[in-house]
Amino acid sequence: MRVATEVVELLVKSAGTWLFEGHQFGLSDREWMALRFLARANRFSRTPSALAIFLGTTRSGTSEIAAQLRKKELVIPEPSAEDRRSITLCVTPQGRKFLDRDPINALRDRIAALTIDDRSQLRHSLRRVLVQSDVAQREHNTDICSGCIFLVEDGARSERQFKCRRFRKAIASKETALLCTYFEEPGSRDLAAKTA
Template sequence: MRLAIEIVQLLIQSADTWLFEETLSGLSDREWMALRFLARANRFSRTPTALASFLGTTRSVASQIAAVLQSKGLMVRKPSAEDKRSIALCITGEGERFLERDPINALRDQLVSLELPDRSRLRDTLRHVLDGLDAGKRRHRADVCSQCVFLIESGAGKERSFKCRLFRKPIREKETTLLCTYFEGRS
């Protein structure tokens, strides 16, 4: 128990580098979270509903957050290429440049300095912890397509292709590293 408490305290201290009260660079914590998510979300997850799911909030609150990001020129709403009845929330070039000043980049840079096996173990351990937290709250976590049960990979080399079984759509290899709110982990 003592070690677990120490780990929690270390996580809290690391959060101090990128969580803050009120705003930083004109954005609140939730707005930063939304911007980060939209920058890393796959095309199926760039919707107000998916954003609400990721933030653990209502669609109304997520729409308000998106409106703030849009008013600052960091995001735009576009008709969805997948479903013309819905909209896609897309990061602008200004939003991408803004993310270069993201306070969380300091934590990312420290993680990059770890040896690859240590980074992999930390990632896997955090995934395991998040799975337990999500199960306890009966909620669904976003994660990358490459770890999803719905991803189908076929072929090799230049003939390699990917498809999402859930959406029954082909996806590019680059998209397999993006976040999806419809993620289902492989057991």
């Protein structure tokens, strides 16, 4: 139990990297979180509602965050190709450049300096723990599309193509490496039933 407690304490300590009072380079921690997410999210998740789910805020709270990012020209709204009633929040080239100053970069670089085995093990362990916590709390679990239960290979084409069974849309191979707010972990429904 002692090791588990120490791990939790270390995680809490590392949270100081991305949770802070005030601003860093002109953005609050939530604004950084939103910009970081939008730069890595797939086309279904770059909407105000998906961003609200990811941030765990209300729609009005998310609108304020998006308005700040738009004011600084880090994000621009574009009509959604998926849903005409919605907009897509697109990170501008200026926004992508701005991410070089992201406060989490120092922590990322220290993790990048670990051996590949250590990095993979850390990712695997953290993901397992977080998935179980998310499922138990019935929260959305944003993660990378390639591991989602809804993703299937679309054998109808010659090059490697995929399909999302949730949205019934084609997914290009490079899109499978992006984040999705609607991700579901294989086995999560069984786990959810067990923890109900």
